[in-house]
Amino acid sequence: MTSLVRAGAFALLLATAAVPAAYAQTEAPAAESMFRATTLNLAAYGETRVAPDMATITLGVQVEAPSAQEAMQQNARRMTQVIAALKKAGIAERDIQTSNLNLSPQYVYEQNTPPRLSGYQASNQVTIRVTDLARLGQAVDATVNAGANQIHGISFGLKDPTAAENAAREAAVKALAAKADLYARATGHRIQRLVSLSEGGGYSAPPPMPVMAMARMDKAESTPVSGGELTVRVDVNGLYELAR
Known part of the structure; x- marks a missing residue:
């Protein structure tokens, strides 16, 4: 009876040890086939x-006065007027x-x-976000x-930017597929399957364009502002498997 128990345990041990070996044998060819x-x-x-539908602009007030307190007070008064003009x-x-x-x-060097x-120089700047571009020039003039x-x-x-990004994604994938098809034909192959696809880039706001400081202007004048167009770009990388 003891011999039968030992024999059964030994057979079970062999069967358990055989499972990883069999698993490794089935996985190895699959991995090797990818390398081949x-x-x-x-x-x-x-x-x-x-076309853009919003803009951001930075503007402010800078004053100089004999004392720090006077510089800050003058700046505060003018900045309050600027913010009120923006809201209006x-x-x-x-x-x-x-x-x-x-x-x-501020120092004089001799x-x-x-x-x-x-004296002292005080400056206060605000960044404003304008969602109606038709008001941008008027807002700048008012400040x-x-x-x-x-x-x-x-x-x-x-x-x-979602709609623009999606349009750029579709264009990127089409360009990637066309390039893959060209390489496949040039090397006498055909596309078997797309193994992986990754994305990089996307919409990013362009850097601010410099604007020169302006003096007080007449109400008859208005600052022209043109938004032009934005370019939204999406980069993609793809791995294709080829076949003869």
Whole structure:
């Protein structure tokens, strides 16, 4: 009876040990077949052009005064007028954000003498988001007339880039498939299957374009603003398996 038990246990041990070996034998050919396959690793991109529907612009007030307190007070008064002008021009409060606030001493440098304090400079800048581009020029004009004397840059963008990105994705995949088909035919192969596909890039807002500071202007004048078009680009990478 003891011999039968030992024999059964030994047979079970052999069967258990055989499972990993059999599994390895079935997996190895599959892995090796991928290494033996002829593959193409390609990259392509797709682009779409679309008109922007929003813009951001940074503007502000910079003043100088003999004392720090006076510089800040003058700046605060003028900046309050600028923000009021923005709101009157139709810019919502949530679209107005302080982006820089600075107070710094100003010195006069003369040869062979220590620097002499001449006063203080205070600056306050806000970045505004304009969702109605027809109001952008009027908003800029209103701020300058209200006392803004700094305009640092403007950039255009999209409120929702999803549709433009999807169009660029479709163009990228078509370009990738065409390139893969060309390589396959040129090498005497055909596309067996797409093994993997990855995406890179996508919509990103262009960097701000510099805008020169403007002096106070007459109400009859208006700042022309043109949004042009934005290019939305998506890059893709694909791995194809080829066959004869």
